[in-house]
Amino acid sequence: MSASLVEIVVFLAAAVIAVPIAQRLKxxxxxxxxxxGVIIGPWGLGLIGQVDEVLHLAEFGVVFLLFIIGLEMQPRRLWALRKAILGLGGLQVVATSVVLGVAAHWVMGLPFLPASVAGAALALSSTAFALQMLAERGELTSRHGRGAFAILLFQDLAVIPILALLPLLSAGHADISVMGGLIKTAKAAGVIGALVVGGHYVLKPVLRVVAATRMQEIFIATALLIVVGTAAIMEAAGISVALGAFVAGVLLADSEYRHELEANVDPFKDLLLGLFFIAVGMSINLGLFASQPVMLIEMTLGLFAIKAIILFGLARRHGLVFPAARNLAAYLGQGGEFAFVILSTAVAHHLFVQAEADLLVATVTLSMVITPAAVAAAAAYNRWRAGASKAPEYDTLEESQHPVIIAGFGRVGGIVARMLRAKRIGFVALEANPAQVDFVRRFGARVYYGDASRLEMLRAAHAEEAKVLVVAIGEIETSLRLVHLVQTNFPHLKIVARARDRRHAYRLMDQGVMVFQRETFLSSIALAGDTMKALGLSRDEIETAKTTFRSHDEARLAEHYEVADDEERLARRVREAAAELESLFERDEAEADADDSRANTKRPKG
Known part of the structure; x- marks a missing residue:
């Protein structure tokens, strides 16, 4: 077996063994x-040598990552996130770069320019690391998850000018003149400009021709050719290959082939990025842990603390509540993978000596190691604070009576309230989440902090004189408890309820509530209608299909309620209903064809 084949087996085996274990340990x-990488590298078992060659090849993982990021940089998306990206992300990068640059100058004794590069490199967090942890914990759509995404997006964009400026910053060294740095930077700008013009007039037509072949393997080869070819052009011009890949991605961000390109490139990106992280692990100088353990630990904790404090302050400034701000600081306090790229490039341009870069790389790596513990600690502290802090007092409701009480002011209750307000129908809105109350009040909504499932709160809302209760609470058990409370104490109130799904609807029916709406039912029917319209069906066909489906499903909802507790009988009824619905559609189509035929027969000839 050849040496290269053995190395491939070692890389794959190391990934297959180490990554699942790390995932299991969260x-x-x-x-x-x-x-x-640490285990198989020269400081571990020594199974792989020539770390520099492996790292050079593995940098294509970052190249592919930047190409994918470029594909995501659609102007509309950037514009929608502009305030968070520029405000939160921009301030974070600038403030953290300055503070960490000063710290690098004081602690490591670096001159001004190398310290500035070190500060910029360390200011970046790990996109792959943070987004994966957020996704694993289901927090990507939370307030701190959206804030983290905006910051990481700006950081990914900031990598491009940082890498482009490194040749200019290296000017003044013995072998590089100021004029040489200017020429390199101008050359980079010229090549990028040519790439933009050529890409606009060449890439899209080429993709159109390749797509017409309908051969998936050729399209994959074309996607790889775009990334690798662009990188080769940039490398030949002495410019960062990652920069070229990003530009290529941006050029295709509005292309109709964007999603196909992303789907084809993504597996290679994941594999090569994994190889890149393995190579980084192999290059970690474990001798530093033995020779300078105290300094390394101090630098790691200092890096994490500085970034976390700045992130926390900026998050609070941009309106995040304390728990969300703490979570954001914990998720993004580490150094990032692009620090490895920037530092290795800086070494190549003689801004650092290798020993200084090794110390910074080890610091970034250790900061990644402690991130899961920091996230867990922030979550535990938030839970402790939530339990230890006294719950805020419920609002005192106004004395005037209104005919409607809305329990729950989220995405459903808010829309009900807007329609009632437009018709000048008075209502009292109660919401048990204080953060939601604070949020909607900023937009002028009249909502009170209070738990509608408490009898005294309903009495304060004058439930005895109201006419309708809208149960818009998302939590199923709370909504059912509220229904029981109202039926017991205010039997005159008409209840109009939100049902999360079919099961929730059945439980409402158990309690005698027959006026309810399944929250995604009507919107899903409308979406199906839009789908049929996009397929070219006529308006009459679509309306007939929507009406038929709705009436059929609502009738079967009542019928299936009788066997809702018998899963086997319910499944049989559902299958029968599906077959019946298909028959109804076929009958409607036959009747429509017959009507068309009669109309054609009656039409006079000539």
Whole structure:
């Protein structure tokens, strides 16, 4: 077996063993790859040598990552996130770069320019690491998850000018003149400009021709050719290959082939990025842990603390509540993978000596190691604070009576309230989440903080004189408890309820509530209608299909309620209903064809 084949087996085996273990320990795949690299590298078992060659090849993982990021940089998306990206992300990068640059100058004794580069490199967090942890915990759509995405997006964009400026910053060294740095930067701008013009007039037509072949393997080869070819052009011009890949991605961000390109490139990106992290793990100088353990630990904790404090302050400034701000600081306090790229490029341009870069790389890696613990600690502290802090007092409701009480002011209750307000129908809105109350009040909504499932709160809302209760609470058990409370104490109130799904609807029916709306039912029917319209069906066909489906489903909802507790009988009824619905559609189509035929027969000839 050849040596190269043995190395491939070692890389794959290390990834297959280390990454699942890291995932099981909730450390994340990035840390698993890093640990795998440490184990098989020269400071571990020594199974792989020539780390520099492996790292050079593995940098294509970052190249592919930047191409994918470029594909996501659609102007509309950037514009929608502009305030968070520029405000939160921009301030974070600038403030953290300055503070960490000063710290690098004081602690490591670096001159001004190298310290500035170190500050910029360390200001970046790990996109792969943070987004994966957020996704694993289901927090990507939370307030701190959206804030983290905006910051990471700006950081990914900031990598481009940082890499482009490194040749200019290297000017003044013995072998590089100021004029040489200017020429390199101008050359980079010229090549990028040519790439933009050529890409606009060449890439899209080429993709159109390739797509017409309908051969998936050729399209994959074309996608790889775009990324690797662009990188080769940039490397030949002495410019960052990652920069070229990003530009190529941006050029195709509005292309109709964007999603196909992303789907084809993504597996290679994941594999090569994993190889990149393994190579970084192999290059970690474990001798530093033995020779300078105290300094390394101090630098790691200092890096994390500085970034976390700045992130926390900026998050609070941009309106995040304390728990969300703490979570954001914990998720993004580490250094990022692009620090490895920037530092290795800086070494190549003689801004650092290798020993200084090794110390910074080890610091970034250790900061990644402690991130899961920091996230867990922030979550535990938030839970403790939530339990230890006294719940805010419920609002005192106004004395005037209104005919409607809305329980729950989220996405459903808010729309009900807007329609009632437009018709000048008075209502009292109660919401038990204080953060939601604070949020909607900022937009002028009249909502009171209070738990509608408490009898005294309903009495304060004058339930005895109201006419209708809208149960818009998302939590099923709370909504059912409220229904029981109202039926017991205010039997005159008409209840109009929100049902999360069919099961929730059945439980409402158990309690005698017959006026309810399944929250995604009507919107799903409308979406099906839009789908049929996009397929070219006529308006009459679509309306008939929507009406038929709705009436059929609502009738079967009542019928299936009788067997809702018998899963076997319910499943049989559902299958019968599906077959019946198909027959109804076929009958409607036959009747429509017959009507068309009669109309054609009656039409006079000539």
């Amino acid at each position: 450390l994340g795949s990035v840390l698993g790859y890093l640990l795998a």
